[in-house]
Amino acid sequence: xxxxxxxxxxxxxxxxxxxxxxxxxxxxxxxxxxxxxxxxxxxxxxxxxxxxxxxxxxxxxxxxxxxxxxxxxxxxxxxxxxxxxxxxxxxxxxxxxxxxxxxxxxxxxxxxxxxxxxxxxxxxxxxxxxxxxx
Numbered sequence: 001x002x003x004x005x006x007x008x009x010x011x012x013x014x015x016x017x018x019x020x021x022x023x024x025x026x027x028x029x030x031x032x033x034x035x036x037x038x039x040x041x042x043x044x045x046x047x048x049x050x051x052x053x054x055x056x057x058x059x060x061x062x063x064x065x066x067x068x069x070x071x072x073x074x075x076x077x078x079x080x081x082x083x084x085x086x087x088x089x090x091x092x093x094x095x096x097x098x099x100x101x102x103x104x105x106x107x108x109x110x111x112x113x114x115x116x117x118x119x120x121x122x123x124x125x126x127x128x129x130x131x132x133x134x
């Protein structure tokens with residue numbers, strides 16, 4: 001058998017097997033711990049069909065979702081990951097949606113605003129103009 005060096009250590013085939021097993025344990029150990037790390041994640045869904053009964057998990061407006069995330073993140077001792085998931089629909093807004101430095105995430109605790117992927121999301125700040133002619 002070939003050795004990596006002149007001193008009698010592990011032969012190359014045995015070294016490959018031992019390294020593969022060690023790497024497998026590393027991957028298993030890492031993936032096994034991931035769900036626990038995500039257990040404290042804040043997730044707020046936004047849907048135009050949100051009702052009073054669904055207010056625990058789903059809110060009807062972006063403003064309410066942002067307010068809820070800010071409130072929940074402020075209550076903790078350390079930053080936690082937060083996600084606002086916006087479901088398909090049109091979301092009228094009366095005033096600009098303002099994000100502040102407190103809304104910033106970190107590598108360990110990102111703050112993500114994303115579409116759910118169940119259809120188009122339209123955030124509309126326009127006002128209808130009636131009674132005009134060309």
